[in-house]
Each structure stands twice: as structure tokens, then as C-alpha cells.
Amino acid sequence: MLKCIDLSVSYGPVPALARLNLSVAAGEVVALVGANGAGKSSCLKAMMGLVPGKGGLELDGKDISAATTRSRVEAGLALSPEGRHVFPEMSVMENLELGCIPRARARYHDLVEEMLTLFPRLRERQKQAAGSLSGGEQQMLAIGRALMSEPKVILLDEPTLGLAPIIVDQIADLINDLRERGIAVLLAEQNAEMALGVADTACVLETGMLVKTGAAREIAQDSSVRSAYLGAPSEEESA
Amino acid sequence: MGDLVLQQLANGLSVGMTYALIALGLTMVFGVLHIVNFAHGEFYMLGGLVTALLTSRAGVPYLACLPAAAILVAAAGWATDRLAVRPVIGRPDGATIVLVATFAAGLIINETVLATLGPAPIRVDGIAGVVKLGPVSLTWQRIFAIVFGILLIAIFQIILRRTEFGRQLRAVAQSDYASRVIGLDVERIKSLTFILAACVAALAGALIAPILSFNAGMGYHTAIHGFVVVVIGTMGSIPGAVICGLGLGLLESVASIFIGQEIASACIYALLIVTLLFRPNGVFSRSA
Numbered sequence: 430m431l432k433c434i435d436l437s438v439s440y441g442p443v444p445a446l447a448r449l450n451l452s453v454a455a456g457e458v459v460a461l462v463g464a465n466g467a468g469k470s471s472c473l474k475a476m477m478g479l480v481p482g483k484g485g486l487e488l489d490g491k492d493i494s495a496a497t498t499r500s501r502v503e504a505g506l507a508l509s510p511e512g513r514h515v516f517p518e519m520s521v522m523e524n525l526e527l528g529c530i531p532r533a534r535a536r537y538h539d540l541v542e543e544m545l546t547l548f549p550r551l552r553e554r555q556k557q558a559a560g561s562l563s564g565g566e567q568q569m570l571a572i573g574r575a576l577m578s579e580p581k582v583i584l585l586d587e588p589t590l591g592l593a594p595i596i597v598d599q600i601a602d603l604i605n606d607l608r609e610r611g612i613a614v615l616l617a618e619q620n621a622e623m624a625l626g627v628a629d630t631a632c633v634l635e636t637g638m639l640v641k642t643g644a645a646r647e648i649a650q651d652s653s654v655r656s657a658y659l660g661a662p663s664e665e666e667s668a
Numbered sequence: 669m670g671d672l673v674l675q676q677l678a679n680g681l682s683v684g685m686t687y688a689l690i691a692l693g694l695t696m697v698f699g700v701l702h703i704v705n706f707a708h709g710e711f712y713m714l715g716g717l718v719t720a721l722l723t724s725r726a727g728v729p730y731l732a733c734l735p736a737a738a739i740l741v742a743a744a745g746w747a748t749d750r751l752a753v754r755p756v757i758g759r760p761d762g763a764t765i766v767l768v769a770t771f772a773a774g775l776i777i778n779e780t781v782l783a784t785l786g787p788a789p790i791r792v793d794g795i796a797g798v799v800k801l802g803p804v805s806l807t808w809q810r811i812f813a814i815v816f817g818i819l820l821i822a823i824f825q826i827i828l829r830r831t832e833f834g835r836q837l838r839a840v841a842q843s844d845y846a847s848r849v850i851g852l853d854v855e856r857i858k859s860l861t862f863i864l865a866a867c868v869a870a871l872a873g874a875l876i877a878p879i880l881s882f883n884a885g886m887g888y889h890t891a892i893h894g895f896v897v898v899v900i901g902t903m904g905s906i907p908g909a910v911i912c913g914l915g916l917g918l919l920e921s922v923a924s925i926f927i928g929q930e931i932a933s934a935c936i937y938a939l940l941i942v943t944l945l946f947r948p949n950g951v952f953s954r955s956a
Contacts, residue, residue, distance in 0.1 A: 479848060502851030514846035516839050527839050528850050574850060 430455045430613045431476070431506070431582045434485035438471040438637075445471040446637045448484065453582060453613040453630075458604055460628035460645060461617040462658060468637035469617035470511050473584045476615075477501060477508045488582065503532055505581035509588060511617075513571040517560025521551050524559050524570055528577030536579070544573040547603070565596035572603065582613040589620050601627045621658035625649040633658075671803035676921045678801075682810040682879060684917020685817035686712075689872035690894035691901065691909035692824065693865030699841045699904035700861040703757065703766045707748050707774035709891025711866040713884065714741045715873025717781060720790040720882035730794050730878065734816075737874040738867045745866025748773045749859050774887075781884045794878025813875040820871060821910055828906070837861055841904065893920075896936060900943045902950025912951070 431453045438446040446468035453459045461469045475482030478498040486494040488504050496504065507528075515524050525544055529537050545552040548569040554562060559570055568588055575583055585604070589597040597620065604627045607614050618624035624645075625631055631648040633641040641648060648654055690712055697705045718737040722728040728736070752769040756762055794809035828834035840847045840857045847854050873886070880886070897916050901908025916936060923932035943951065 477849065479845075498848055499851040499853055508849050510846070510849050514843055514849060516842045516846060518842055519835075519838065523835060527835060527852075530851055578851070 430457075430489060431615065432485075432487045433472075433476060434487070436472065436475060436482055436484035436486065438468070438475045438480060438482045440471075440480075444637055446475065446482070446634075449632075449634075449639055451632055451639070451642070453615050455581070455613050456608050456611045457630065458608050458614040458616060458628045460621075460624035460631045461615065461634060462621045462624055462631055462648075462654070463619075463634035464658075465619060466636070467634040469619075469634055470586050471637075472634075473508060473586050473615065473617050476584060477506060479508075502530055502578055502580075505579075506584070507575035507578050507580035507582070508584045509568075509571045509575045509586065511586040511590065513564075513567040515559040515562075515567050515570050515574070518558055520556050521559055521562070521570055522555050524574050525551075525577050528574035530578045533577065533579045540577050540579065544576060547576075547606070548573055565592050565599070568592060568596070568600065569603075572600075580612065582615065583607060585614060585616045585618075587617060587619060589618065589623055597623055621654070625654075672925055673922055674802075674804050676925055677918055678804045678806050679810065680918040680921025681914065682813040682917075683876070683921060684914040685814050686872045686876045686890065686913075687893050687897050687917050688910045688913025689817055689820065689868050689875075690890055691897035691913045692821065692906060693868045694891075694894050694898045695901070695904055695906060695909040696861055696868075697865045698898065699906075700837060701753070701757070701858050703753065703763050704770075704895075705753075705862070705865070706767060706771035706891075707752070707777065708770075708865065708869055708894065709887030709889075710774040710777040711741050711745060711869035711887075712873040712890055713781065713882075713887030714744055714777065715870030716792070716877035716882040716886055717785075717873075717884075718870070719874040719877045720792045723793050724790055730792075734871060734874050737870045741870030741873075742863050742867045744777070745863040746859070748866070749862040753862060754855070754859070778884060778887065785884065787884060789881040789883040791881050792877040807879070809878045813879065816871075816875060820868065824868070824906075833857075833860070893933075893936070896940045899940060900950055902952035905950065905952040908950060908952030 433449060433451055435448040435450060436446060437448055449472060451459065461472060463469050471480060474480040476486060478496060478501050485492060488506060493501055493504055516527065525541055529540060533540060550566050551569060551573060554566065559567060562570065572588065588600050601623055604614055604616065616624055616628060625648060628645040631643065631645040632639055633648065633654060641651065641654065694705065694708050697703060715737040718740050719733040722733045722736060723730055748770065752773040753766055756765040756769055759765060795812050797808040799806050799808060799811060828838060836852055836857050839852060840854055844854060893916060897912045898909055901912030920932045920936055923935055947953065
């Protein structure tokens with residue numbers, strides 16, 4: 430479904446991501462795990478064409494590495510950005526409407542209904558300004574807005590950042606739901622416990638380099654990952 | 669004295685409408701592109717110029733000049749955007765460079781008109797006739813300017829609130845980044861906003877030209893008033909631009925009875941300083 434080949438991102442002379450190779454299949458959840466500054470967000474932004482990146486990017490076998498963000502969204506890629514970035518002075522409905530791209534417009538009413546069913550809190554707050562919603566509600570709106578474009582692949586950038594544990598659980602349930610719908614999910618998360626719990630495959634990034642990849646369950650058992658990201662004592666500390 | 673004040677209030681309303689329309693375009697460009705367009709006053713002057721030339725030299729009926737002014741100045745707006753805004757806006761300190769670039773573009777437009785037509789005013793035949801409302805006499809042209817201005821603002825509000833383009837424009841004004849994330853063509857929306865603002869300025873020029881006559885310097889004075897309106901009414905606020913534009917026109921007009929036109933204008937600049945001291949973000953800002 431989505432495949433990136435030797436994807437690199439640099440901000441001036443500073444490399445943020447170095448020759449990353451990964452792929453996400455339909456109905457698969459891939460977690461990008463790493464500390465702050467590991468290159469997770471840069472990877473997602475480069476995939477969306479929001480920051481310049483080098484390397485190849487294929488969606489359904491089609492090269493989209495030179496496409497504009499608009500074309501990537503039309504092709505089936507969507508991003509729920511870190512920090513949510515909803516339109517604060519616009520209503521929940523207007524935010525959802527803006528996410529509905531021309532390709533999905535014929536199904537606009539069905540899509541809105543789907544989003545309001547998926548996120549019942551948004552139904553209660555349809556006419557409310559997005560800026561007045563709680564953090565969790567804004568996150569749901571950001572994901573709902575991305576889903577309004579009927580994406581094949583959704584990129585979720587730190588969807589649980591700053592949210593209460595109960596909302597984190599809801600986001601995990603939502604990701605499972607997206608998997609069941611056959612949507613490919615690429616999840617960039619600092620909350621490794623949540624990410625490895627929900628993902629099928631995991632990639633561990635450190636200072637822009639892919640240092641480990643494999644089944645999420647196996648990665649979650651890796652002692653170095655457990656000590657670095659899951660709060661478990663390292664082997665040396667245990668000894 | 670009472671009759672004179674009423675008469676000046678009526679006159680001030682039409683001039684205030686011009687300020688409101690000018691400020692509307694300026695505030696739109698600031699709100700969406702986050703730049704100050706110093707060529708804006710010259711779009712207003714060009715609107716008056718097109719009307720003056722078409723009515724006085726080609727014998728075109730006044731009402732037919734309005735769409736012509738809007739279209740021709742839209743082309744000037746497009747060219748300014750392409751040549752003076754787009755190439756520099758993405759650079760570091762882009763907003764400052766745009767300020768100088770649009771100032772230069774405005775000077776080029778103004779000097780070209782001055783060199784071609786000279787500084788002498790050109791009379792513009794608008795809608796003839798006078799209406800007497802008690803002690804107040806109003807020309808049909810002034811009434812038309814007020815009504816057309818209200819209509820234009822109403823259309824603008826409908827575009828902003830009810831159309832897809834309006835929603836996209838508001839989205840870009842609120843967050844450039846989020847607009848890119850959802851795949852909006854941000855550059856296109858910004859260009860269209862710039863061109864739309866030029867159109868509104870042109871129509872303001874076309875409305876005022878039969879009232880005050882056309883002259884090549886008309887854009888400079890009105891643009892400064894437009895900037896004052898935008899700052900007092902809060903940069904980026906459309907209600908602020910409209911209400912303060914009308915208020916400024918009325919205030920200037922009435923004050924000119926007692927203290928003369930020049931001192932009245934000076935008082936308005938004093939009002940600007942007072943606003944900057946006590947409400948630096950403008951009177952329509954949510955924060956002081």
C-alpha cells in the first residue's frame with residue numbers, strides 16, 4: 430500500500446531522518462517509536478510533502494514522491510498532525526467539511542454521519558468552535574477530518590500526546606477500528622506502550638536512524654526497547 | 669448648525685463606505701497572506717482611472733464601468749501578486765520584503781499614471797440627480813455608493829460564510845499549516861484573496877470617482893486612511909474594517925465642520941496613536 434524507499438529528511442545541514450525504508454499494507458498498523466527528535470514527525474511530514482524529503486514514496490505501486498501535498502491527499506494519504514491543528518474559530522462541522530476533498534464529495538453526508546457515529550462527542554458539539562473543545566475532542570476532530578478524505582493510508586502523529594489515559598484507550602480502540610476497515614495506519618508515538626500494544630509492526634527510530642524493526646509484540650519484549658521506552662530496568666540495572 | 673451636521677453625516681457615510689471597502693481588502697490580505705500590501709491604494713486609484721477614462725473618453729455608461737474596473741484591476745492585482753508578492757513571500761523576512769516590493773509596485777503604477785495623464789483631476793459623470801431628505805441633500809451617486817458598498821459587503825460575507833472558497837479562505841487565515849495538511853491549494857487561495865481585494869478596492873475607486881473626481885494621487889490619501897482603519901479595527905478583522913471605516917468617514921466629515929479638513933485628518937491619526945497605546949491589537953481584538 431504505502432512504501433518509502435531510502436527516505437531522508439534534512440533541515441539545512443542537520444539530518445532528521447536517514448534513508449528510512451518501510452512499508453504499510455492495507456489493514457496493517459505500523460508504529461514508529463522513538464524519543465522526541467528521533468525523526469518520527471519528520472518522516473510523516475515528508476511522506477505528506479510538507480517538508481522536502483529525498484528518496485522514493487509509493488502509494489499502491491504509484492510513485493508519489495514528486496507529488497504536491499494536495500495530490501497525495503487526493504491519492505489517498507491523510508495526516509492527523511502532531512498538535513492537532515484544527516481550525517480553532519471554525520465549527521466542528523466546518524472542520525469536517527474542509528477535510529472532505531473533491532474525490533470524496535459525493536459521499537459527504539455519509540462520511541459526516543460516519544464520523545459523528547465514530548466520535549459521538551463530536552455529534553454533541555457539532556456547532557461548537559473547534560478551539561473550545563477539550564484536547565481529546567480536538568484530537569478526535571483532527572482524526573475525523575483526516576478520515577473525511579477517505580484515505581487508504583492514515584498517518585497519525587502523536588495522537589495521544591497530552592491526553593488522559595481514558596482518551597488514550599479510546600484512540601487505541603479507534604486504531605483497531607481503522608485496521609478492521611482495511612485502512613493502513615502509520616502511527617508515530619512517544620507513548621511506546623500504547624503504540625506497541627496496538628501495532629502489528631514496529632520501527633524504532635533513534636536520531637533519524639532505523640535501529641530496530643519487526644513484529645510489535647517482539648519489539649515490545651526487546652530488553653533495550655523495554656528499558657528505553659517502556660520504563661523497564663535495563664539488563665545492567667537488573668544485574 | 670444642526671442641518672449642516674446632518675448633511676456632513678450623510679456625506680461622511682459615502683466616504684466612510686469607501687474607507688470601509690479599502691480597509692476590507694487590506695485586512696483580508698493581511699488576514700490570509702499575513703502581509704501588508706502597500707500597492708492597495710493604487711488599485712483603488714486604478715478603479716477610479718478606468719471609470720474616468722471609460723466615461724469621459726469612450727462615452728461608456730457609468731454602471732458599465734464598474735465591472736470593467738473590477739476586471740481590469742483584477743488583472744493588475746494578479747500581475748502584482750505574480751511579480752511583487754509570490755517571488756519574495758517565501759524568503760526569510762518575506763513579509764518585510766513584500767512590504768517594500770508592494771510599495772515599489774504601487775509607485776510604478778502611480779508614476780506611470782502621472783506620467784501618462786498628468787496630475788490634473790478628471791471629472792467623472794456618475795449617476796445624476798439629487799435627492800432631498802428634509803434638510804439633507806444627497807446626490808444619487810452618494811446614495812448609490814452607500815447602497816452598492818453595503819451590497820458588496822453582504823456579498824462578501826455570503827462568500828466567506830456560505831461558499832467553499834470562503835471556508836477555504838478562512839481556513840488559510842486561521843492556519844496555513846493545517847490548510848496544507850488537508851491538501852488545500854494554499855498558494856492559489858492566497859492569490860485569489862489578493863486579486864479579490866484588488867477588485868474590491870477598484871470598485872471603491874469607481875464609486876468615489878464621480879463624487880470627488882479622479883486624480884492620480886487619490887489612492888495615497890485613501891490607503892493611509894485604510895491602514896488607520898485596519899489598525900484601529902484590528903488587523904484581519906472584517907467587522908472591524910467595515911465599522912471603523914464607516915465611523916472614520918463620519919467622524920472626519922463632521923469634525924471638518926468645526927476644525928477644517930486637514931485638522932480633522934490629523935485628529936484621526938491622533939486617534940490611531942491613542943488606539944495603539946491602549947488597544948495595540950485594535951478595538952475589535954479579543955485581547956487588549
